[in-house]
Amino acid sequence: MVIEVFPKLVNLLASLALGTAFLLIARRDLRGQVRLFAAQSFFVSILALVIAVFSSSAELFAVGLGLALLKVFIIPAIFNRAVFRIGLQRSVAPYLGTPAALLVSGVLVATAFYVMAPITASNPLPTADAVPIAFSGVLIGAFITVIRRRALTQILGFLMLENGIFLLALLVTYGVPFIVEIGVFLDVLVAVLIMEVFIYRIKENFDSIEVGEMGRLKG
Amino acid sequence: MILVTLLLIPALAGGSIALLRNRFLIEVIHAFAALGALGVGMAAAITVWRGNTAIEGLDHLLRADALSALMVTVVTLLGAISAIYGLGYIRAEFDASHFKQARMFFSLSQVFIFTMLLAVTTDNLGVMWVAIEATTLATVFLVNLHNTQNSLEAAYKYLILSSVGIALAFIGTVLMYYAGSVGSGEIAVNWTSLHAAASRLNPQVVRLAFVFILVGYGTKAGLAPMHTWLPDAHSEAPAPISALMSGVLLNVGLYALIRFKSVVDITLGPGFSSRLLTGIGLLSLAMAAAFLLTQRNYKRMLAYSSVEHMGIICLGLGFGGYWGVFGALLHVINHALSKSLLFMLSGSILVKYRTTDIRRVRGLLRASPFTGGAFLAGILALVGLPPFGPFISEFIIFRAGIESNPWIAAIGVAMLVVVFAGMLASVNQMLYGEPPDKLAHGEALKWSIAPLAVNFVLLMALGLTLPSPVAEALKQAIAVLGD
Numbered sequence: 001m002v003i004e005v006f007p008k009l010v011n012l013l014a015s016l017a018l019g020t021a022f023l024l025i026a027r028r029d030l031r032g033q034v035r036l037f038a039a040q041s042f043f044v045s046i047l048a049l050v051i052a053v054f055s056s057s058a059e060l061f062a063v064g065l066g067l068a069l070l071k072v073f074i075i076p077a078i079f080n081r082a083v084f085r086i087g088l089q090r091s092v093a094p095y096l097g098t099p100a101a102l103l104v105s106g107v108l109v110a111t112a113f114y115v116m117a118p119i120t121a122s123n124p125l126p127t128a129d130a131v132p133i134a135f136s137g138v139l140i141g142a143f144i145t146v147i148r149r150r151a152l153t154q155i156l157g158f159l160m161l162e163n164g165i166f167l168l169a170l171l172v173t174y175g176v177p178f179i180v181e182i183g184v185f186l187d188v189l190v191a192v193l194i195m196e197v198f199i200y201r202i203k204e205n206f207d208s209i210e211v212g213e214m215g216r217l218k219g
Numbered sequence: 220m221i222l223v224t225l226l227l228i229p230a231l232a233g234g235s236i237a238l239l240r241n242r243f244l245i246e247v248i249h250a251f252a253a254l255g256a257l258g259v260g261m262a263a264a265i266t267v268w269r270g271n272t273a274i275e276g277l278d279h280l281l282r283a284d285a286l287s288a289l290m291v292t293v294v295t296l297l298g299a300i301s302a303i304y305g306l307g308y309i310r311a312e313f314d315a316s317h318f319k320q321a322r323m324f325f326s327l328s329q330v331f332i333f334t335m336l337l338a339v340t341t342d343n344l345g346v347m348w349v350a351i352e353a354t355t356l357a358t359v360f361l362v363n364l365h366n367t368q369n370s371l372e373a374a375y376k377y378l379i380l381s382s383v384g385i386a387l388a389f390i391g392t393v394l395m396y397y398a399g400s401v402g403s404g405e406i407a408v409n410w411t412s413l414h415a416a417a418s419r420l421n422p423q424v425v426r427l428a429f430v431f432i433l434v435g436y437g438t439k440a441g442l443a444p445m446h447t448w449l450p451d452a453h454s455e456a457p458a459p460i461s462a463l464m465s466g467v468l469l470n471v472g473l474y475a476l477i478r479f480k481s482v483v484d485i486t487l488g489p490g491f492s493s494r495l496l497t498g499i500g501l502l503s504l505a506m507a508a509a510f511l512l513t514q515r516n517y518k519r520m521l522a523y524s525s526v527e528h529m530g531i532i533c534l535g536l537g538f539g540g541y542w543g544v545f546g547a548l549l550h551v552i553n554h555a556l557s558k559s560l561l562f563m564l565s566g567s568i569l570v571k572y573r574t575t576d577i578r579r580v581r582g583l584l585r586a587s588p589f590t591g592g593a594f595l596a597g598i599l600a601l602v603g604l605p606p607f608g609p610f611i612s613e614f615i616i617f618r619a620g621i622e623s624n625p626w627i628a629a630i631g632v633a634m635l636v637v638v639f640a641g642m643l644a645s646v647n648q649m650l651y652g653e654p655p656d657k658l659a660h661g662e663a664l665k666w667s668i669a670p671l672a673v674n675f676v677l678l679m680a681l682g683l684t685l686p687s688p689v690a691e692a693l694k695q696a697i698a699v700l701g702d
Contacts, residue, residue: 173393179346
């Protein structure tokens, strides 16, 4: 019974996480974008907890709780503070319109299934079928950082990429060793704090958080 | 134990500097920590080379073999030289009213050294990844230290592009970890166990993993086409940091690549990684040559030259064989010595002329004969003229290339000629002519460029002879990588 339901549950949660990435492409208001990131992190942490229970791994359970604390509460709180302080609510038009961006994302998902085929084929774990979904999340996260103009949205794209990688590691090998996971969490937290400072500095220097305003360094 | 000490020195120095308010005390700690790390690093390296062994610490988490020892030597030596130089440079750039920036410089420099040392002395490939990502986080505020619009743009670009790039390296690491845990039945996130199990890994998974590793760590190593952040970040950072980023940090990215390549070559045979590395090496060389021909900013010129040299090192690794890898590792040392030298001198030129525009630097040899002469000699070393080290290592690399891939080697040499012409034309404009009227005669920084003599002595030593301890160290490093 559990053996049958488990892969389906994994697929469902991974797909929900990917769905939030698609929504981020369409969403314009910054608060909503932060909420989407929190929602994605929520699905990923639940998935980690489910796999932890299934594989009865206490370490992974702790990692799942840590992830929830960090990415569902702390990081969204940091970004909400940033949105409040810079006083900007709506983001500007991206470099690529929503319909075109969704189309490209569809292509990225297909690519992910193609690239990850050797992993799905060789992997004996019941979670392996969802690996391409996780990799799709990585690609779409990277894509968002490229097509959006606002620093904040770019950073959220990067964090969704990070979520995708965490998910990938989870599905391929039930997570990486504990010490590495802790190190990665630390890196992510420091990176977010640095990025927050950059949002303020870009706002101060360019009087906007549009990265498109920058572009003097060439050649 | 010695490895723990080596890591503790910069970590404690960085932490304590951040808490202090006395500038003189901060400078003393900074200098002594850098020299202390050099002493301990050399002691560790010599222990490894003498015994032809590896030393471990912290329950197998830390491990230094002959290749790590080579990297520790490069990091701590150039870390110490740039620290001494940094004292004078930071005094000239940030006076008492900019105390916070100066303190941030000293503190983050130490953190930067710590992260690089951790990356090259850990056996755990996951921890290595964490440490290399941390090098970006440690340096991003240093790139933006002058807090101008340009440096802000450079730092933001550096942060986002490097983070995205290195995230891909993490996927590669996870896939390797997966290949190891399936292939050997045990969990192998350590390089030693992965290397030992390499012949039993799933080739398809390893192939995919290496592509991610190459793109990911290739971004950190500044290889084209993932190099776009590099000219901005390396030219906007303060000179002592540019010297370390170009001369040392790029090599840490390459070091990670080399570690994975050694595993991949056992699983798949050398052909796969060779093709990728020669391709990416040649592309880096071509990209750099194109931008070096018309470069108007001397710091960007040096940065693009780093892309070029990373390309040359990749060619050496791609040509393969004993001499290809030997030349590549030797070129790591030579490039580190010459590029850090030039970036530090570029800092002196910037303090003197207050511009990074090549066309506005005139008569450098007349205005500051010492700085100008050293800059000229450094450029000659960098473009690969005898009697300096890069000549020897480039010769060894292309000699190996003529045997394995004659066409690629020929194209590579042709591009070196283009780079040679482009850089000398730019530098000529700076050296000769009339200095601007208001410019006072004399050197901008005096005693703080004294440690650069070490770079010169070593570059000459490596160019005139190949000292047998160096040859022996490289031989051991290559043996570590083989099967």
